Amino acid sequence: MSVVSLLGVEVKNNPATFDAPYEFEITFECLEQLQKDLEWKLTYxxxxxxxxxxQELDSVLVGPIPVGINKFAFKADPPNLSRIPNSEIIGVTVILLSCSYDEREFVRVGYYVNNEYTDEALALEPPAKPVIEKVRRNILSEKPRVTRFAIKWDSEETAPPEFPPDQPEADLVADGDQYGAEEEEEEEEVEDEAAAVGGEDAEMAGADDTAGPAADEDAASDAGSEDIEESEDEDEDEEEGEEEGGDDMEMDDGDAAKGDQSHPQQPASASADVMVH
Incomplete structure (x- = not known):
């Protein structure tokens, strides 16, 4: 559990010119008395x-921190143009507002910043060297990206675990219940049978045996199929033969076989101002 929680950040001057200072009003809550100050930092x-x-635009130490809800103003200088490539000044970039305790960062807020020309002609044909006087920045304050980190505060009890918790129940699974145990047993049985018959040659012989009956079954299924119309005609012929009572109604077994095979997805209640160094 974090001793300090960030409740809100308000961007005071937005939009503004590119060379204007950054101004924020930060509200946070402290649950315990802290021995050290908080360090807030803005990075461009x-x-x-x-x-x-x-580049780090500015940093400030805030403290001592009273228990409860606290609020303070944070102001930072604009970035140094000499440290930014000309091709990277116009367009979208990012600023990072972070807070650390005892040199351990526990929260970071990222904002997208859009730098664009206020002059339409410059916007259509931007010069190779940006005209900063005509550049306006717009911080997308409505969509911050907040990242929190678990850190150690003043007591050892607040320190996050260095290693994942032990899972002793994972060692209690029986060997027979392990994933894939049944498949391994089946493979062993197949290998034992193959070895008993005679190794690789036996396996190949078994493959030949399986190929033969399959062909016989196909032939048998083809032989057993027949055309409906012809079957009806044969029934009629048999009935006529029975009426006549002659021996010609009987069909030779060989001839019958040949005939068959032909058809295949808390608001703050009170606030206190703190000292900023």
């Missing part, structure tokens, strides 16, 4: 392809 991401252009 200068390039989407490399963190070499990231």
């Amino acid at each position: 991401v200068g390039s989407a392809t490399s963190n070499e252009h990231d």
